[in-house]
Amino acid sequence: MSDISHGKDRRDPRRFDRRKSTNVSTHLELLSKMSGHLAVTLNIEETIQKALDLIVQFVKAEGGALFLLDENNNTLVCKASVGPVDIRGIILKTGEGIVGQCVAENSSRIVRDVQQDPDFDHSVDESTGFQTRSILCAPMAGHFEKIGAIELVNKSDASGLFSDTDLLMLQTLASAAALAISNAHMAEDLVIQERVSRELELATEMQRSLLPASRPAPFPVCGINLPAYEMSGDFYDFFEIGDGRIYFSLGDVSGKGMDAALLMSKTASLFRCLGKTLHQPDELLATINRELCETAIHGMFVTMACGLFDPATGEVQLANAGHEPLLLHARDGCFTAIPASAPPLGILPLAAGEDGIRKDCLNLDGGTLYIFTDGVTEGDLANGNQLGVDGFTDIIRESTGLPAADRLAAVVSRLVNTGRTRHDDITLLAIDASIPCLKEDITHNRQPMVIRHTFPARASELQAAREFVNKACADCGCSKSMATDIVIAVGEAIQNVVRHAYKDIEDGEATLEIVCKDGIIEFQLQDSAPTVDPEKLKPEWPEEPGPGGLGICIIHDIMDEVEHLPAPSGQGNLLRMVKFIESNSNET
Amino acid sequence: MKHEISQKQDASVVAFSGEIDLESSPAAREVLLKCFESTSNVIVDLSEVSYIDSSGVASLVEALQAAKKNGSRFSLAAASEPTRRVLELARLDKVFTMYDSVDDGLTA
Numbered sequence: 001m002s003d004i005s006h007g008k009d010r011r012d013p014r015r016f017d018r019r020k021s022t023n024v025s026t027h028l029e030l031l032s033k034m035s036g037h038l039a040v041t042l043n044i045e046e047t048i049q050k051a052l053d054l055i056v057q058f059v060k061a062e063g064g065a066l067f068l069l070d071e072n073n074n075t076l077v078c079k080a081s082v083g084p085v086d087i088r089g090i091i092l093k094t095g096e097g098i099v100g101q102c103v104a105e106n107s108s109r110i111v112r113d114v115q116q117d118p119d120f121d122h123s124v125d126e127s128t129g130f131q132t133r134s135i136l137c138a139p140m141a142g143h144f145e146k147i148g149a150i151e152l153v154n155k156s157d158a159s160g161l162f163s164d165t166d167l168l169m170l171q172t173l174a175s176a177a178a179l180a181i182s183n184a185h186m187a188e189d190l191v192i193q194e195r196v197s198r199e200l201e202l203a204t205e206m207q208r209s210l211l212p213a214s215r216p217a218p219f220p221v222c223g224i225n226l227p228a229y230e231m232s233g234d235f236y237d238f239f240e241i242g243d244g245r246i247y248f249s250l251g252d253v254s255g256k257g258m259d260a261a262l263l264m265s266k267t268a269s270l271f272r273c274l275g276k277t278l279h280q281p282d283e284l285l286a287t288i289n290r291e292l293c294e295t296a297i298h299g300m301f302v303t304m305a306c307g308l309f310d311p312a313t314g315e316v317q318l319a320n321a322g323h324e325p326l327l328l329h330a331r332d333g334c335f336t337a338i339p340a341s342a343p344p345l346g347i348l349p350l351a352a353g354e355d356g357i358r359k360d361c362l363n364l365d366g367g368t369l370y371i372f373t374d375g376v377t378e379g380d381l382a383n384g385n386q387l388g389v390d391g392f393t394d395i396i397r398e399s400t401g402l403p404a405a406d407r408l409a410a411v412v413s414r415l416v417n418t419g420r421t422r423h424d425d426i427t428l429l430a431i432d433a434s435i436p437c438l439k440e441d442i443t444h445n446r447q448p449m450v451i452r453h454t455f456p457a458r459a460s461e462l463q464a465a466r467e468f469v470n471k472a473c474a475d476c477g478c479s480k481s482m483a484t485d486i487v488i489a490v491g492e493a494i495q496n497v498v499r500h501a502y503k504d505i506e507d508g509e510a511t512l513e514i515v516c517k518d519g520i521i522e523f524q525l526q527d528s529a530p531t532v533d534p535e536k537l538k539p540e541w542p543e544e545p546g547p548g549g550l551g552i553c554i555i556h557d558i559m560d561e562v563e564h565l566p567a568p569s570g571q572g573n574l575l576r577m578v579k580f581i582e583s584n585s586n587e588t
Numbered sequence: 589m590k591h592e593i594s595q596k597q598d599a600s601v602v603a604f605s606g607e608i609d610l611e612s613s614p615a616a617r618e619v620l621l622k623c624f625e626s627t628s629n630v631i632v633d634l635s636e637v638s639y640i641d642s643s644g645v646a647s648l649v650e651a652l653q654a655a656k657k658n659g660s661r662f663s664l665a666a667a668s669e670p671t672r673r674v675l676e677l678a679r680l681d682k683v684f685t686m687y688d689s690v691d692d693g694l695t696a
Binding site for chain 2: 459460462463466484485487488491492495498499550551553554557558
């Protein structure tokens with residue numbers, strides 16, 4: 001300390017010579033004032049600038065700069081600057097120059113006279129025109145991390161040189177600033193954490209809302225989803241389509257976490273949206289699969305089973321893309337596993353059908369169909385063993401006689417509160433055909449499906465009308481070959497209206513009403529053309545093969561009932577055709 | 589409905605595609621009858637026809653009758669299931685000469 005001419009002094013702050021301290025109480029006052037200032041702000045930028053302003057003021061320096069380490073601890077960036085030259089944004093390398101060394105070694109430096117110091121980097125002075133005479137530099141560090149450093153230049157008195165007292169002052173203030181910056185960092189992290197946790201909460205809520213509301217008995221479908229963490233990679237859904245049948249689905253997205261949860265939400269939404277119009281489970285899964293493949297996220301896939309249950313008959317049409325085998329618990333107590341009929345979704349585009357996504361048909365016949373994710377069978381019991389399929393069937397057997405929702409709850413109760421951490425979501429779905437009053441109830445309440453299509457009676461409209469008929473047949477559960485026949489028959493009927501009834505009329509109109517109820521599909525085709533004598537509309541096969549009168553013969557051939565009626569409005573013709581429905585399940 | 593005509597050996601192969609109904613059957617009729625002006629063997633490729641109604645069938649019947657009248661050959665090939673079904677319903681599946689494929693028709 002005696003040798004000022006060396007201009008260079010590295011020291012431990014604790015070794016500071018107390019005799020040289022001037023008026024400790026003033027320092028404490030300043031310190032407390034600064035801490036008070038810093039405590040009120042949690043904004044980093046503001047904290048840093050304020051800290052430096054106060055320090056420069058207290059130590060009476062001409063200028064000062066505050067440097068913060070970047071995330072990799074490689075460089076120091078000037079974040080605040082006070083004095084004649086604004087050097088904010090200047091970047092220094094850790095370990096180089098006075099500031100860099102100060103940070104690297106976590107020790108303070110006083111350079112009384114820079115002209116005597118070989119470490120001094122003149123480049124900044126050269127580029128700014130500022131003349132540095134004396135430097136003070138103190139590192140800022142938290143408990144576990146280096147934060148940066150504060151550098152002061154030129155004491156603002158006649159000598160322009162700093163003293164040891166100034167260094168002590170700077171060290172103390174730098175510690176306070178480090179604490180304030182550290183706090184501001186933590187506050188910032190807390191704000192981010194808070195926001196993320198709020199967003200997660202909203203996302204969880206949003207995801208729960210994708211699950212269907214549970215329905216009171218005797219509704220035959222119920223489910224449970226219990227995520228392991230906030231967000232679930234599993235889902236289930238069910239809803240009624242217009243004809244009284246119930247669409248159900250259950251899926252499991254590979255992987256866990258937010259990405260799985262988002263893919264789950266997408267898949268569940270596709271099911272609900274497409275299921276309203278696509279009433280063939282195999283085609284539905286094929287369509288969802290195409291959609292998932294198109295926007296595939298590398299390596300993620302979905303196993304999913306879905307089906308249509310007809311409470312009136314107990315029939316189920318199923319499609320299972322790579323999901324755990326479904327379990328049918330028959331009335332006689334036997335369990336049958338129904339394995340997947342296709343690979344998981346989101347890997348390869350596949351068509352519906354034998355070679356792609358196959359459809360299975362079965363009749364629950366008073367039994368219950370269970371669908372579950374591997375989180376159930378691979379879930380840990382209190383004794384540490386996995387539940388397994390056998391464990392599952394045991395619980396179901398024990399709870400026979402209980403409502404389906406209670407049976408599912410019995411399974412879940414064995415898997416939670418086991419004292420073990422769950423790592424997988426638990427999801428179960430039951431389709432219960434055992435409720436005795438079900439059949440009557442649902443059939444009784446079943447609303448007939450009625451759809452109507454009015455169109456100009458022109459040849460160019462025929463194709464659209466046939467498509468309308470074809471879709472209605474599928475919606476009513478007609479088999480494919482039956483739908484083909486019906487389209488042929490109704491197509492001929494419409495063609496007759498265009499060709500014969502409206503023979504000389506350009507702007508005629510026809511209305512086709514389709515009613516689907518109680519195992520029949522009924523078509524009423526009405527026009528407002530001049531009334532045709534029903535006698536002329538009897539099917540008569542021509543003796544020689546030829547085109548004449550063919551349409552009427554075909555209609556009578558295909559339909560179970562055909563009636564020509566006068567139109568209710570008084571003018572026009574009404575053709576009523578009825579077909580008894582053979583459902584898809586009769587087709588293999 | 590669209591159509592394409594190609595010459596294969598001594599035959600004109602008329603390949604229809606799409607739906608042959610009241611709207612398109614007059615065009616189909618014209619295409620077929622015109623073929624007989626330049627050839628005496630017409631094979632109709634029905635593989636791409638997804639639907640045919642009685643007016644379309646009538647066009648085929650008319651072509652068959654025209655062929656018989658001037659001693660030409662007229663056959664149908666590769667009818668899809670819905671097309672076959674209409675011909676069957678019209679009791680005409682035995683009236684037409686039908687082949688499983690155009691090649692079968694050419695070698696017959």
